[in-house]
Every structure is written in structure tokens, then in C-alpha cells.
Amino acid sequence: MFYNVLNGVKAIEYGNLISAPFCAKMLADIGTEVIKIEKPERGDDSRRLEPFLQDIQHGAERSGLFQYLNMNKLGITLNPETATGKKMFMELLKRADIFIENNPPARMKRLGLSYEFVKRINPHIVMTSITPFGQTGPYRDYKGCELVTTHMGVVGNISTREGDVSKEPIKYPAHLFSFQAGLSAAAGTLGAFYHQRVTGSGVQLDVSEQESVIQNLNAATARYSYAKQIISRTDVLSVAPSHILPCKDGYIYNALAEEHQWWRFVEVMGHPDWADNELFKDATSRAKYWDALKPLLLEWTMQYTVEEIYRTSQEKGIPIGAVRTADQVLKDKQMAAREFFIEMKHPGNGKRQYPGVPYLFSDINREEPAAAPSLGQHNEEIYCERLGYTRNDLDKFREAGVI
Amino acid sequence: MIEGNRGKDLPFLKGIRVIALTWVWAGPWMGAVLADMGAEVIKIETNQRLDHQRITRILEDPGKEFSQKPDINHGLFNITNRGVKSCTLNLKQPEGVEIFKKLVKISDIVITNLSPRVMPGWGLDYTRLKEIKPDIILVSLPAFGSTGPDKDYVSYASTIEAAGGLSASFGYPGEEPVLSGTYPGDPIGSMYGVFSVLAALNYRSITGRGQHVDVAQSESVASLIPEVTMEYVINGRIRPRMGNRDEIMAPHACYPCKGEDKWVAIAVSNDVEWRALCNVMNNPEWTKDEKFSDQFSRWQNQDELNKLIATWTKDCTHYEVMHKLQKAGVAAGASLNIEEAINDPHIKERGVFIEQTHPVAGKTIVYRSPWTSALTASHDPAPCLGEHNDYVFNKLLGISEKEIDQLIDKKVIY
Numbered sequence: 001m002f003y004n005v006l007n008g009v010k011a012i013e014y015g016n017l018i019s020a021p022f023c024a025k026m027l028a029d030i031g032t033e034v035i036k037i038e039k040p041e042r043g044d045d046s047r048r049l050e051p052f053l054q055d056i057q058h059g060a061e062r063s064g065l066f067q068y069l070n071m072n073k074l075g076i077t078l079n080p081e082t083a084t085g086k087k088m089f090m091e092l093l094k095r096a097d098i099f100i101e102n103n104p105p106a107r108m109k110r111l112g113l114s115y116e117f118v119k120r121i122n123p124h125i126v127m128t129s130i131t132p133f134g135q136t137g138p139y140r141d142y143k144g145c146e147l148v149t150t151h152m153g154v155v156g157n158i159s160t161r162e163g164d165v166s167k168e169p170i171k172y173p174a175h176l177f178s179f180q181a182g183l184s185a186a187a188g189t190l191g192a193f194y195h196q197r198v199t200g201s202g203v204q205l206d207v208s209e210q211e212s213v214i215q216n217l218n219a220a221t222a223r224y225s226y227a228k229q230i231i232s233r234t235d236v237l238s239v240a241p242s243h244i245l246p247c248k249d250g251y252i253y254n255a256l257a258e259e260h261q262w263w264r265f266v267e268v269m270g271h272p273d274w275a276d277n278e279l280f281k282d283a284t285s286r287a288k289y290w291d292a293l294k295p296l297l298l299e300w301t302m303q304y305t306v307e308e309i310y311r312t313s314q315e316k317g318i319p320i321g322a323v324r325t326a327d328q329v330l331k332d333k334q335m336a337a338r339e340f341f342i343e344m345k346h347p348g349n350g351k352r353q354y355p356g357v358p359y360l361f362s363d364i365n366r367e368e369p370a371a372a373p374s375l376g377q378h379n380e381e382i383y384c385e386r387l388g389y390t391r392n393d394l395d396k397f398r399e400a401g402v403i
Numbered sequence: 404m405i406e407g408n409r410g411k412d413l414p415f416l417k418g419i420r421v422i423a424l425t426w427v428w429a430g431p432w433m434g435a436v437l438a439d440m441g442a443e444v445i446k447i448e449t450n451q452r453l454d455h456q457r458i459t460r461i462l463e464d465p466g467k468e469f470s471q472k473p474d475i476n477h478g479l480f481n482i483t484n485r486g487v488k489s490c491t492l493n494l495k496q497p498e499g500v501e502i503f504k505k506l507v508k509i510s511d512i513v514i515t516n517l518s519p520r521v522m523p524g525w526g527l528d529y530t531r532l533k534e535i536k537p538d539i540i541l542v543s544l545p546a547f548g549s550t551g552p553d554k555d556y557v558s559y560a561s562t563i564e565a566a567g568g569l570s571a572s573f574g575y576p577g578e579e580p581v582l583s584g585t586y587p588g589d590p591i592g593s594m595y596g597v598f599s600v601l602a603a604l605n606y607r608s609i610t611g612r613g614q615h616v617d618v619a620q621s622e623s624v625a626s627l628i629p630e631v632t633m634e635y636v637i638n639g640r641i642r643p644r645m646g647n648r649d650e651i652m653a654p655h656a657c658y659p660c661k662g663e664d665k666w667v668a669i670a671v672s673n674d675v676e677w678r679a680l681c682n683v684m685n686n687p688e689w690t691k692d693e694k695f696s697d698q699f700s701r702w703q704n705q706d707e708l709n710k711l712i713a714t715w716t717k718d719c720t721h722y723e724v725m726h727k728l729q730k731a732g733v734a735a736g737a738s739l740n741i742e743e744a745i746n747d748p749h750i751k752e753r754g755v756f757i758e759q760t761h762p763v764a765g766k767t768i769v770y771r772s773p774w775t776s777a778l779t780a781s782h783d784p785a786p787c788l789g790e791h792n793d794y795v796f797n798k799l800l801g802i803s804e805k806e807i808d809q810l811i812d813k814k815v816i817y
Contacts, residue, residue: 005606030602050650051634064633134775139749142729147647147655148736151668156657157738159573160581165664168657169738170646172587173572179627180587181773183594188774190601191415191440195778197608199413203776211755211773216585218428220741221756222478225768230740232664233584242561244570244580251580253565314556321562321570323580326635326642329568329625337551340622341632353636355629358622359599360550362529362615364606 001072002357003364005030009193011098012037013073014080014089014113017046018146018175019130019209020102021069022182023189027098028072029357029369035092035382036070036373040077040403043375044070053349060375061348067372068354071344075373076382077403080111085402089113091387094122098193100185102130105140115204126192127204130185134208144209146175153177153213158220163233181212239283240290244323247301252309253321254297259283264318269300339366346371379403414441414780419604420510422447422503423487426454428560428586429544429620430516431483432593437514437600438486439772441780445510445795446484447503448788449493450817456480457788481761481785485769489786490795493817494525498810503527504535505800511607512540512600516592518557519549529615538613540603544596548619558620560586567624568631574644591627592620653702654680656709657738658716660724666738667721669712669728674698679731684715759784792816 006027013024013036021036021044028034038044046069047060056062079085093099099118101108108114108129115127129135132144133152150156150171157169171177185207192203223229237243241254241262256262259282266275274280274296279289286293301309306322313320324332330341330353342356356369383389383403397403416437423434423446431454434444448454456479493499503525507513513532515522522528522543532539543549546558547566561583564570569588574581599616607613625632634642649655649670657666671677674697681690689695689711694704701708716724721737728735739747745756745768753775761767761784771782796802796816810816 005602007609026598051630051637053637055638064637065630068629068633133749134753136775137749137752139729142736143732143734144736145652145670145672145734147649147668147670148734151657151666151738152736154739154741154744155585155587156668157666157740158584160584162582167575168647168659169666170575170581170657173569173642173645174628174630176569176587176627180591180594183591183598183627184773187436187594187597187601188772188776190598190605192776192778194601194605194608195413195415197605203778205774205776207774208753208755210750211753211770214744214750214755214770215432215590215773216587217741217744217770218432218479218482219585221768221770222482224741224745225482225766226478226764230742231584232740234664237582242582244582246579251565251571253562253570255559255561257559314553317557319557319559319562321558321565323565323570324568325571326568326632329566329632330635332566334547334551334553334556335619335622335625338548338619338622340619340625349637353632355622355626355632358595358620358626359616359618360548361603362617363612364614 001031001367002029002369003031003361003366005361005364006032009033009098010096011035011100012092012096014099014101014103016044016102018069018178019182019185020100021046022179023128023130023185024073024100025069025071026183026186027189032098034073035378036073036075037078037089038075038375040079040401043077047375064349064352067346067349070372071354071369073373074378074382075376076379077376079402080113082400082402084397084400086112088383088387088402090121093118093125096122096125097196098189099125099127100189101128105129105131105135119202123202124196124200125202126189126196127202128185128189128192128207129204130181130207130209132209134211135206146178147171149209150177150213153210154220155213155216158231158233160233162236165234169233177213178209181207181209184212184215236287238287240287240293241297243294245297245301247309248303248305250306250325251323252301252306253323255319255321257283261318262286264316265313265320268313268316268318272296272300342369344369344371347374376403414778416440416442419443419512421445421512421514422506422510424513424515424517424522426516427456428479428483428589429592429596430514431456432590433514433516433544433596433600434487435483435485436593436597436772439780439782444487445506445791446487446489446786447492447494448489449491451493451495454480456483481764481767482769484785485759486783487786488791488794489789490792491789491817493815496813496815498813498815500525500527502796502800502815506795507532507535507539509799510536510539512542512604514542514544514596514600516544519543519545519554533613538607538611540600540607540613541615542596542599542603542618543615544592544618544620546620548622549617560588563592563620564588564624566621567628569624569628572628572631572642572644575646576644576648578644580644588620588624592618592623595623648705651698651702653698653705654708654712656705658709658713658724660716660719660721662720665721667716667724668736668738669724670734672734676733677701679733680728683727683731683733687715757782761785763787
């Protein structure tokens with residue numbers, strides 16, 4: 001864990017890939033004991049997602065993504081499709097405060113693991129179910145993934161500006177919105193858990209990945225609500241500069257929404273003559289004549305590095321951003337001062353840097369996080385020491401495909 | 404306050420009071436989500452410096468006159484501040500700060516996304532708040548954190564995304580980075596803020612102790628795209644811009660459909676789904692080509708594959724493709740615009756968008772938090788500026804009407 005906030009709180013994760021595992025990771029990061037249940041033999045499918053050390057997948061223990069998503073957890077294997085497996089699953093749920101899962105609703109029902117069954121054996125449990133489209137409605141059984149839910153949640157359609165209508169709309173990088181769904185679910189789960197502590201009653205939290213994407217739509221919703229406008233990825237920005245501009249060794253995000261910011265930036269550029277041209281007199285006009293302005297700006301930006309422009313501008317209070325590549329993020333002095341990146345040793349990948357947590361607690365000491373479990377690493381600890389089975393039983397469970 | 408409610412099904416945070424020193428998007432959305440959970444969220448505003456979103460023009464309709472009246476033009480404000488209360492208090496005046504402290508005494512949580520130098524400048528840092536109320540929870544949400552050499556750097560969501568490594572990875576394969584269209588950097592920060600508030604609240608209920616949790620938005624973004632930094636850590640490579648491409652899946656793209664600028668997203672993760680897709684397309688001859696025979700060869704030849712699939716999708720609507728493929732077990736989704744989403748039968752049934760009547764702005768569409776439960780609170784419209792001054796200053800703090808009038812004259816309540 002990073003901070004021991006929820007000392008003694010117990011959660012079960014029956015998750016796959018990103019959303020539920022990330023939700024459970026966030027709870028594990030603040031001291032919840034999370035037991036992650038994986039399917040025997042193959043385990044979580046994120047064990048087969050990039051990046052792998054030296055690009056070699058080689059078994060279940062080399063995915064950097066899996067290790068990030070599952071740090072600070074205990075890991076067991078269990079197959080609830082078997083009668084014995086189902087019984088053991090229920091024993092684990094009986095002892096838990098929180099249950100996090102992201103399986104298709106029909107599958108959970110068939111397994112007897114949907115909330116209507118779970119609450120009978122543990123009425124106090126908070127059950128967080130994360131699915132592409134939620135537990136109800138006509139699309140509840142539809143398949144989703146990062147690409148599909150991003151587009152069904154409108155962001156896919158409007159992820160960029162000043163785009164080319166002949167090109168397909170694109171999603172944001174990596175698995176941003178699957179992660180955001182897990183993050184939202186973790187926030188919701190803590191709300192439900194607080195309620196459980198106060199009132200004693202459990203509840204199911206029905207988290208939809210599509211709705212998690214929709215929470216990014218404030219401008220699109222406002223424009224539609226008040227002006228019946230439909231935002232499009234080909235829309236031209238109404239104020240300029242709010243653009244990404246190349247410079248000597250990379251890019252800067254030149255976001256100057258306010259007039260005084262622009263004029264301070266003009267000073268940083270040494271107040272070239274063209275800046276006083278009537279066409280560039282205000283943000284709206286600069287947007288209108290952006291094609292004329294852009295080459296003039298490039299003439300200046302291409303002479304300097306990202307760091308030079310970023311630092312000089314920020315020292316004058318101008319909100320220019322450095323478009324950081326991965327190596328630059330990793331050596332960023334600001335993140336380093338907050339010890340954002342951490343070092344962790346894992347048997348599969350050795351000692352590596354991982355992103356840590358973006359928050360600092362003032363009055364709790366930060367602790368060393370634990371590496372993600374190898375497949376079935378804690379079977380003996382959980383089944384024998386907690387549930388009272390013998391090692392002999394474990395052998396039989398393995399034979400029968402239960403664990 | 405809490406004891407009498409035991410065993411009753413109330414919204415999660417019934418009885419919890421939050422003071423919000425928030426503006427623009429990341430801070431207010433944190434308040435709206437807490438309000439959805441049943442907390443009473445009181446936003447402190449001032450005419451000294453209005454929330455940008457109250458005065459940012461959203462009405463591009465040329466037929467409508469833009470007025471400086473903050474309640475009419477604040478389209479963005481009304482979405483991100485729904486469910487909260489508003490009072491006007493000028494914290495540049497010492498009397499304003501004293502009133503703020505009285506409010507802290509009867510509250511549980513303070514949330515803020517103002518620059519990290521602002522609250523300490525008013526003498527309202529965490530140490531001081533703790534003296535006023537020992538178990539107070541403070542959650543701050545600055546761009547880069549409240550500590551470190553660049554803590555005072557100024558930013559927008561776009562530049563926060565740039566700092567977190569998102570912008571450099573965002574774009575079409577082989578092309579320059581593209582502009583961020585929806586600025587996820589802000590709501591990502593908000594949800595980390597809500598998570599931090601609730602972690603601290605649970606901690607308080609266990610230990611009786613308060614906490615200051617400081618969330619850096621730039622780090623929040625970086626924590627949701629670990630693939631970007633880990634690719635460099637593990638293999639020394641900068642992840643290229645990939646558009647809609649996946650590392651393994653193909654087809655995995657958007658395809659043009661019938662209508663103007665209409666697209667459908669299709670993602671195929673294995674051979675079973677590929678055969679299902681072929682069946683829905685009526686098995687055209689090209690699907691039998693060896694270069695599409697397994698996942699790896701489909702991935703290698705995806706540009707050609709995508710063009711061929713587009714010859715089928717272009718004669719169907721995006722919804723037709725989606726429903727047909729989903730019924731066959733293939734992940735597909737129409738690339739919806741905002742109007743289509745608001746009118747979509749699934750989204751409607753789940754009540755994601757809510758139509759409210761704002762007292763000044765009239766009909767306003769907002770959206771709820773991304774979850775439902777049996778215990779979600781009702782959703783009030785966003786407040787007008789200072790709408791709850793009487794409630795906060797008179798009812799909660801017991802300041803007499805006469806004193807309130809004097810404070811208004813002195814521009815303390817302002």
C-alpha cells in the first residue's frame with residue numbers, strides 16, 4: 001500500500017483487464033486488503049498486454065501493465081464454474097466488506113454471483129459492478145472495450161479539434177477511459193462504503209464505462225443545451241493561440257485563452273513587428289487569421305527548445321505547456337520532488353520504475369508498495385490459513401480445476 | 404448527526420457539509436459528484452473574481468444577445484456546478500476570512516482547485532484550518548501539486564495533459580500530435596479529488612482524525628496512461644501515436660457509414676469474433692484471403708483490411724452496423740454525437756442526461772455521476788450567484804439581517 005487509510009477493510013476483486021482491477025488497485029493503494037480472484041491457468045487477460053520486458057511475453061509474469069494494475073493485492077486462482085469453487089467464492093464474500101467485479105451481467109447471474117444472491121449471504125457488502133453499458137437498459141449485454149465505449153460516449157467523435165473530415169475520428173491514447181471508469185468506480189465505492197459504515201446497509205453500485213466517458217462532455221452538453229449546437233472534431237477553435245506548436249526539439253501547448261497572456265507572450269518573443277498587425281489584435285481575430293499567424297509564431301518557436309520556451313514563459317506567468325514525451329515525464333523535476341514515480345521489484349521484471357499515486361496525505365506516512373502477485377501466489381495463505389482447508393485439499397482442488 | 408440514521412437507506416453522504424473554493428471545471432465537478440452522493444456542498448464565490456465559467460460565452464447563436472449577466476451565459480457553469488449551493492464572500496477582506504472560519508467550524512470538508520498560493524495567502528492553510536476544526540478534511544487539486552519547484556506554474560487542462568504525457572501520445576499514426584477536444588485532464592482530476600475526500604472521510608470515521616490530501620492533476624493524468632511511461636522504462640522506447648490502433652486487435656478502427664461524417668467503431672479480439680463479423684458482412688470473397696486468416700496477419704494487413712470493411716459499412720447506418728454486430732457477439736459502437744447520445748434509447752432509459760429548469764437560464768441539460776445505485780440523491784440545478792446567502796449567513800451562521808446588510812455595504816458579502 002501507499003497509505004494505510006482503510007486499515008482492516010477487506011475487498012474481493014473478480015475483475016479482468018483494466019476497469020475493475022484499477023478500481024481495486026486504488027483501494028489497495030490506501031490499505032484495503034484486496035484478494036484478487038483470477039481464472040486458473042491463464043489468469044487475468046492483462047497478463048498478456050504490453051509492455052513486456054524485452055518484448056517477450058513468456059508466461060504470465062512479464063506484463064508491466066498487469067504489474068501496475070495489481071500492485072498491493074493478494075492473488076488467488078479460483079473457478080466459480082465448479083460447485084466447490086462457487087462454495088469457496090461465497091465463503092470469501094461472506095468475510096468481505098467490498099466486492100468489485102467487471103463481468104457481463106448475464107455471466108454473473110448464471111454463476112449465482114449477481115447482487116441479488118450476494119446480498120443474501122452478506123447484506124452489508126458494497127458490490128461495485130463495472131460494465132461497458134451498466135446493469136440495465138437495452139445495451140446491458142453489449143460488448144465494449146476502450147474503442148467502443150469511447151465512441152458510444154461521444155468523446156470518440158469529438159476527441160480532437162480542427163480535424164480533417166476525411167479521416168476517422170480517433171480515441172485518446174492507451175486505455176485512458178477504461179482507467180477513468182475504474183477511478184470513478186473507486187470514488188463511488190468509497191462513498192458507498194462510508195454509507196455502509198454509518199448505516200450498516202450494503203448496496204450495489206452500477207458503474208457504466210459509457211457514462212464514465214460521458215462525464216467528459218461539459219462543453220458538448222452546454223452548447224447543445226443552450227444553442228442546439230453539435231460540437232464536431234472539425235470545429236475550428238474560436239480563440240487563438242490554443243494550439244500545439246512544434247519547436248526545436250518537440251512541441252509546446254500554446255494555450256493562451258486570455259488577452260494579457262498573449263501580450264506577455266509577445267514580450268517573451270521580443271515583441272516582433274507583426275504582433276501589432278490589426279489582424280492579430282484579439283483572440284477571436286487571431287483565430288480567424290490563424291493561417292497567417294501560425295507561420296510567424298513558428299519562425300520564433302523553431303529557434304528554441306521545449307524547455308527554454310516552457311520555463312521562460314512560466315516564469316512570466318504564461319500558461320504554456322511542455323508536451324512531454326515518456327522519457328521527459330520520467331525525469332520531470334516537479335514529479336520527482338513529489339516522488340510520484342516509485343521503484344518496485346518484481347520477480348518477472350526485476351526492479352523497475354512505476355507510476356505511483358498522484359496524492360499526498362499530510363498526516364499519514366507513505367509506505368513501500370508491494371509487487372503484484374504471481375498467478376495463484378497466495379492460494380495457500382488464503383485457502384489454508386484463512387478458510388481452513390488442508391494442503392491436501394489444495395492438491396485435489398488443483399486436480400479438479402477448482403483453483 | 405449520524406447516529407439517528409442508522410439502518411435507514413439515505414444517500415451516501417447525508418449530513419456531510421462541504422465548502423467549495425472551486426472554479427472552472429476540475430474543482431466544481433468534484434463538488435457536483437459529492438452533491439450527487441447527498442453531501443451539502445456550499446460554493447464560495449465572489450464578484451471580485453467570478454468563476455470563468457459563469458462569464459464564458461457559450462451562446463454562439465448569433466440571434467442571441469450576449470449579456471454580462473452571469474446567470475444567463477454560464478452554460479458550462481450550470482453543468483459542472485449542479486446540485487451545489489452558492490454564497491458570495493470576499494476573502495480579500497479580513498471580515499470575509501473570519502466568516503469563512505465560522506463556516507469551517509460547522510463543516511466536514513473543504514475542497515479547492517485554486518492555485519496553491521491562494522488559500523495560504525488568506526491565512527487559510529491546513530494548519531490554520533485544523534486549529535479552527537481539528538478533524539477538518541482539506542482536499543486541494545492544483546495542476547502540479549502544492550509542493551515542488553513548479554507548484555506555482557499556471558495551466559489549463561490542455562497543458563496538464565501535456566505535462567502528464569497524454570498529448571505527445573495522442574494523434575494519427577506517423578503524424579503530429581493533435582489538439583485535445585474534450586480535455587479529460589480536468590474530470591480525471593475531479594474524480595481523484597472525490598476519491599481523496601472519501602478516503603479521508605472514511606479515515607476520519609475510523610480514527611477521528613482529519614487530513615490534508617493534495618492531488619496533482621498532471622500526475623493524475625500520468626497515472627491513467629501507465630503504458631506510456633512503462634514502455635520507456637521497460638524497453639527504452641517512446642510509444643508512437645497510434646490513432647485507433649490496438650497493439651493486438653485488428654480490425655480495431657472507425658469505419659465510415661451512411662450519412663454525413665458518420666462512423667462506427669469495431670473491435671475484434673479473436674478468431675471467433677472475426678468469423679462472426681464475416682458472417683454479418685455475408686462472407687465476401689476477400690475475407691477468405693490468407694492475409695486475413697489469423698489475428699496476427701489481420702493486424703499486419705490492417706490498413707488494407709480497414710478499407711475492405713469500409714466498403715461494407717458505408718451503405719449501412721452506424722446504428723445498423725452496431726446492432727447487427729453486437730447481436731453476433733462482436734464489440735461495435737456507433738460513434739455518437741451529443742444529440743444522438745441524448746436521444747439514445749439506452750442512455751435515456753438509464754437517465755444519464757437530466758433536463759432541469761434553471762430559474763434564470765431555463766431549460767438546461769446536465770448529466771449525472773457515472774453510476775447508479777438505490778441511494779442516489781436528487782439533482783438540483785446549479786445555483787445563481789449568491790442564491791444561498793441567506794441560508795448560509797443567516798440560517799447556518801446566525802448573522803442577523805441587519806449585519807448582513809452592513810456586510811453587503813462593506814463588500815464583504817460580495
